[in-house]
Amino acid sequence: MTSHSTFALAGQPHLASLLTVVRLTLHILAATIWVGGQLVVAGLLPTVRGLGQGAPQKIARAFGRLSWPAFWLLVLTGVWNYFAISHQTATSSWNAVFGIKMVAVLAAGLGAYLHTKASTPKARGIYAGVGTLASIAALVLGVALAG
Numbered sequence: 001m002t003s004h005s006t007f008a009l010a011g012q013p014h015l016a017s018l019l020t021v022v023r024l025t026l027h028i029l030a031a032t033i034w035v036g037g038q039l040v041v042a043g044l045l046p047t048v049r050g051l052g053q054g055a056p057q058k059i060a061r062a063f064g065r066l067s068w069p070a071f072w073l074l075v076l077t078g079v080w081n082y083f084a085i086s087h088q089t090a091t092s093s094w095n096a097v098f099g100i101k102m103v104a105v106l107a108a109g110l111g112a113y114l115h116t117k118a119s120t121p122k123a124r125g126i127y128a129g130v131g132t133l134a135s136i137a138a139l140v141l142g143v144a145l146a147g
């Protein structure tokens, strides 16, 4: 009975504190813009191309004005997340996944940056692919970290 009720308590749904709600909401809101925005812009590209020469570049620049602030908000709230967690109790697999996520975040930022600087369509496509896949990886690993 005792062990059963201990287990039930550990799995019991509970509300997050107000500060945790603020921290995670900002982190997730920024992720929706950074990751979701990339997927939406990619999906709209065939239509945007039909709007005339230079339209994809204009849309890309406009998206960059939203996505880069979201990226830096992810880094800022990510550091906040890291320090909000009790590290004495973190498992070695949590630490390993955190390390892999940091590599994914770096690849996401670098891929997106090089995508904006690439001079050939092939390089632009490759960097966009790397940036988007790494962004999705960071998202999945983040969900795993939140437990």
Ligand code: HEM
Pocket (backbone or CB within 6 Å): 024, 027, 028, 031, 034, 035, 074, 075, 076, 077, 078, 079, 081, 082, 085, 105, 108, 135, 138, 139, 140, 141, 142, 143, 144, 145, 146, 147
């Ligand atoms: C491309 C950038 C990033 C994306 C897409 C992303 C996405 C996410 C998502 C979706 C979660 C799950 C939140 C939840 O389910 O409650 C999460 C959690 C987390 N993220 Fe990120 N993240 C990014 C960058 C970062 C950075 C740069 C750091 C650290 C410097 C970081 C540290 C964390 C930590 C520690 C958690 C667990 C939070 C908790 O359990 O309270 N993230 N992330």
